[in-house]
Amino acid sequence: MNYRTHTLDNGLQILAQCNEQAHTSAFGFFVRAGARDETAAISGVSHFLEHMVFKGTPNRSAAEVNLQLDEMGSHSNARTGEESTIYHAAVLPEFQTRVVELLTDIMRPSLRLEDFETEKKVIVEEIMMYADQPPYGGYEKIMESFFGDHPLGQSVLGTVESVTHLTPDSMREYFRTRYSPSNMAFAASGKIDFDALVTTVEQQCGNWDRFETAREPVTPDYNSGFTTIHNPNANQQYILQLAPGASIESDDRFAARVAATILGDDAGSRFYWEFLDSGLAESAGVGANEYQGCGSIMTVVCCDPEEAQNNLARIKNVLSRAVDQGVTEKELVMAKKKIASHILLASERTETRMFSVGTQWLNRQSFRTPEQIAAVYQDVTLDQVNAALKQYPMEDPMTVVVGPRNDLVPA
Amino acid sequence: MKQQTILTHQFPNGLTLIGQPMQWLQSAAFALSVPAGSRYDDPTKIGTANFLCEMVQRGCGDYHSRAFVEALQMLGVDFSSSAGNYHTHYGGAMIASELLPALRITADVLRRPHIPANQLEEGRLVCLQEIAATADDLPQQAMNRMKLRFYGDPDGRDSDGTIESIKKISIDDLQKFHQRYYQPTGMTIAVAGQFDFDAVVEEVGNLFDDWQRQPLAEVVPVAPEYGVEHIPFESEQTHIVVGFKGCTYSDENYYLNRCAVGVLSDGMSSRLFTEVREKRGLCYTVFASNHSVKDAAGVFCYSGTTAARAQETLDVILEQLHELSRGVTEAELERLKIQIRSGLVAQQESCRARANAINSNWFHLGRVRTLDEILENINAMTVAKVNDYLNAHPPADFSLVTLGSTALQLSDAKPV
Numbered sequence: 001m002n003y004r005t006h007t008l009d010n011g012l013q014i015l016a017q018c019n020e021q022a023h024t025s026a027f028g029f030f031v032r033a034g035a036r037d038e039t040a041a042i043s044g045v046s047h048f049l050e051h052m053v054f055k056g057t058p059n060r061s062a063a064e065v066n067l068q069l070d071e072m073g074s075h076s077n078a079r080t081g082e083e084s085t086i087y088h089a090a091v092l093p094e095f096q097t098r099v100v101e102l103l104t105d106i107m108r109p110s111l112r113l114e115d116f117e118t119e120k121k122v123i124v125e126e127i128m129m130y131a132d133q134p135p136y137g138g139y140e141k142i143m144e145s146f147f148g149d150h151p152l153g154q155s156v157l158g159t160v161e162s163v164t165h166l167t168p169d170s171m172r173e174y175f176r177t178r179y180s181p182s183n184m185a186f187a188a189s190g191k192i193d194f195d196a197l198v199t200t201v202e203q204q205c206g207n208w209d210r211f212e213t214a215r216e217p218v219t220p221d222y223n224s225g226f227t228t229i230h231n232p233n234a235n236q237q238y239i240l241q242l243a244p245g246a247s248i249e250s251d252d253r254f255a256a257r258v259a260a261t262i263l264g265d266d267a268g269s270r271f272y273w274e275f276l277d278s279g280l281a282e283s284a285g286v287g288a289n290e291y292q293g294c295g296s297i298m299t300v301v302c303c304d305p306e307e308a309q310n311n312l313a314r315i316k317n318v319l320s321r322a323v324d325q326g327v328t329e330k331e332l333v334m335a336k337k338k339i340a341s342h343i344l345l346a347s348e349r350t351e352t353r354m355f356s357v358g359t360q361w362l363n364r365q366s367f368r369t370p371e372q373i374a375a376v377y378q379d380v381t382l383d384q385v386n387a388a389l390k391q392y393p394m395e396d397p398m399t400v401v402v403g404p405r406n407d408l409v410p411a
Numbered sequence: 412m413k414q415q416t417i418l419t420h421q422f423p424n425g426l427t428l429i430g431q432p433m434q435w436l437q438s439a440a441f442a443l444s445v446p447a448g449s450r451y452d453d454p455t456k457i458g459t460a461n462f463l464c465e466m467v468q469r470g471c472g473d474y475h476s477r478a479f480v481e482a483l484q485m486l487g488v489d490f491s492s493s494a495g496n497y498h499t500h501y502g503g504a505m506i507a508s509e510l511l512p513a514l515r516i517t518a519d520v521l522r523r524p525h526i527p528a529n530q531l532e533e534g535r536l537v538c539l540q541e542i543a544a545t546a547d548d549l550p551q552q553a554m555n556r557m558k559l560r561f562y563g564d565p566d567g568r569d570s571d572g573t574i575e576s577i578k579k580i581s582i583d584d585l586q587k588f589h590q591r592y593y594q595p596t597g598m599t600i601a602v603a604g605q606f607d608f609d610a611v612v613e614e615v616g617n618l619f620d621d622w623q624r625q626p627l628a629e630v631v632p633v634a635p636e637y638g639v640e641h642i643p644f645e646s647e648q649t650h651i652v653v654g655f656k657g658c659t660y661s662d663e664n665y666y667l668n669r670c671a672v673g674v675l676s677d678g679m680s681s682r683l684f685t686e687v688r689e690k691r692g693l694c695y696t697v698f699a700s701n702h703s704v705k706d707a708a709g710v711f712c713y714s715g716t717t718a719a720r721a722q723e724t725l726d727v728i729l730e731q732l733h734e735l736s737r738g739v740t741e742a743e744l745e746r747l748k749i750q751i752r753s754g755l756v757a758q759q760e761s762c763r764a765r766a767n768a769i770n771s772n773w774f775h776l777g778r779v780r781t782l783d784e785i786l787e788n789i790n791a792m793t794v795a796k797v798n799d800y801l802n803a804h805p806p807a808d809f810s811l812v813t814l815g816s817t818a819l820q821l822s823d824a825k826p827v
Binding site: 021023024054062063065066067069070071072073074075076090091092118119120121122123124125126128129131132133134233234235236267268272273276277278279280281282283302303304330333334337338340341342344345348349350351 | 412413435436437438469476477480481483484485486487488489490504505506532533534535536537539540541543544546547548549644645646647648677678679680681684685688689690691692693694695696715716717720745746749750751752753754756757759760761762763
């Protein structure tokens with residue numbers, strides 16, 4: 001397996017982890033464009049644009065894009081987050097040139113009005129679909145409350161109102177601030193003919209104009225507090241908490257993730273014993289989210305509404321006990337075992353390796369193999385984990401509770 | 412496609428071990444199915460198999476409750492368990508070297524669980540929480556309701572049971588269920604990934620060979636109840652499930668039906684995605700898939716859409732189902748074949764996916780279809796064959812379950 005890179009004159013980077021033994025190939029565009037790059041007036045545009053990218057170019061209609069992706073038997077999709085938009089496709093190696101030709105073509109979409117208006121309806125349905133799903137807007141609410149005026153508080157989907165007001169022109173304007181070749185990378189993994197890959201991408205993207213893109217990594221003034229979303233139709237109560245965590249740039253992010261695993265993994269963690277083994281909650285977890293210039297630790301508990309008030313106190317107790325007393329060597333060893341196993345299983349999938357290549361570029365413009373990442377985790381010490389817990393103590397979080405209870409109070 | 416060898420070993424007590432070496436991986440996975448599924452639950456105590464699946468993991472063999480979970484953690488096993496209809500399933504994926512130790516712990520779960528009375532109420536709470544969480548999953552609720560109506564009981568049974576049934580289950584019920592149904596006849600263990608099959612045979616023999624067999628149980632089925640049902644609920648979207656007769660995995664027409672449903676729903680150029688979502692923007696989610704229990708099968712189509720557009724969505728889905736009976740095209744079938752081939756090749760990258768598929772094959776067919784064989788079957792499909800099948804078995808006699816603020820009209824459904 002070898003890692004190869006090439007940069008076009010306009011700044012577009014091509015990154016590939018090539019594996020001659022693989023039977024599949026995976027490709028993806030990783031764009032630094034997400035909800036944090038939007039203004040309120042165009043809220044939801046990154047995600048809407050992600051949909052519109054599949055709606056055709058001067059060379060292809062929307063139906064042709066779908067047809068050709070299926071003709072290659074591709075497993076393809078896209079996703080939009082706070083900081084990035086990712087377009088990906090996995091195929092049999094024989095389709096390398098065709099799929100690269102298609103993926104590069106659709107990255108310069110036409111944004112035709114008729115397609116735009118039809119797709120707008122799909123997006124509205126997507127917003128409504130999430131409105132019916134737990135935690136019923138709780139995620140958007142807590143991001144907004146926790147990050148306040150910071151752009152990371154902005155919703156990825158936008159609202160029915162903001163999406164309804166979007167136009168192809170406002171989307172084009174947004175495109176011109178984010179989709180510069182210098183602000184995106186093309187990642188690949190599996191059985192790759194790298195030289196052919198470079199040739200195709202050069203042909204297709206070499207004439208893309210480079211332009212300035214900016215994203216100021218402003219440090220947020222994190223907020224704490226307590227908010228209720230009353231939903232009498234819900235059966236369960238959903239508790240969400242956010243507290244400051246490690247950023248993408250910080251060296252203690254690995255230790256912080258190990259700490260999150262010890263506290264809130266779905267098996268054998270402190271939350272597991274407190275909430276799941278006891279039957280006090282249906283699900284309970286702690287996870288670290290890293291962003292450019294800042295980070296957060298999210299706690300989510302879904303439980304019987306009757307237990308919600310007590311569970312708020314239990315969350316606080318579990319977290320403050322960990323900060324005060326630290327975790328044990330045995331917990332560290334178990335967490336490392338689990339992480340090593342998880343990385344190995346994931347790395348056997350070509351698609352996961354491609355995501356790893358692309359995501360590392362988004363995060364730090366660097367690359368480590370899954371094996372090297374596993375080794376970094378193995379080197380994390382107990383002192384580092386306990387220091388991370390003290391550095392990011394989760395003691396004064398933003399809390400959002402969603403469900404049938406409207407009388408819950410902070411613990 | 413990589414070379415595929417299926418290895419089997421039959422133990423005298425009825426346990427079958429099936430292995431597919433995937434020596435290119437560094438991991439291994441097992442999938443174990445014991446014929447103790449929810450179909451054997453007392454009809455007044457549905458959820459017993461699921462409750463027991465929770466309780467057997469609260470201490471077993473020499474492990475007390477916490478030691479059991481920690482032992483799996485120390486091996487880095489991603490362990491899973493669930494109660495299905497015929498079987499209760501236990502499985503794990505891990506670094507290859509830990510496969511045999513993981514099987515040893517799992518043998519304790521099956522054969523020597525403590526089922527501790529002092530943890531009964533915690534276990535019950537876990538089951539009740541699962542039921543409450545599913546109640547918040549509206550598409551799942553609509554789908555569960557369709558399966559119960561379409562298959563009848565016990566084939567369409569929801570293994571979780573109900574709040575009422577879970578409250579009735581005693582420690583005695585759980586122990587008796589364990590004694591009667593946890594046994595080797597009809598039990599399968601599938602392993603996939605990197606392993607030495609002889610060593611696995613020896614270890615599984617040590618762990619299970621002396622386990623006494625019992626006959627499989629018979630269950631009296633309750634007839635299905637086709638037709639239309641609306642579940643009133645104040646939601647943003649109306650959740651629509653349309654059902655009609657499908658093909659079981661063992662049916663000789665299985666691949667013909669697979670192709671027909673694939674044209675309907677596989678990929679972004681499929682008919683449902685194109686007509687319902689791409690052309691009309693009626694929904695975000697729309698799909699159809701063939702679902703098979705042992706002796707019956709259904710094709711279930713789902714979409715969720717806001718109330719004002721729900722009737723149109725249903726009408727377009729039905730229009731496409733009728734249209735399908737007029738046949739598929741050469742181009743559609745070619746696209747589908749390549750999609751299926753691509754999916755099969757990708758399955759070689761996951762020992763967990765392969766172990767589960769092997770176990771499912773054994774249940775439905777009594778043997779394993781290799782990926783090559785599946786590919787051969789798919790490649791043998793022609794437009795003429797698929798269209799003959801559709802001509803003889805057009806989608807018809809639709810059942811409908813909707814969940815949302817207003818009921819919808821299904822003109823040709825059988826009345827309830």
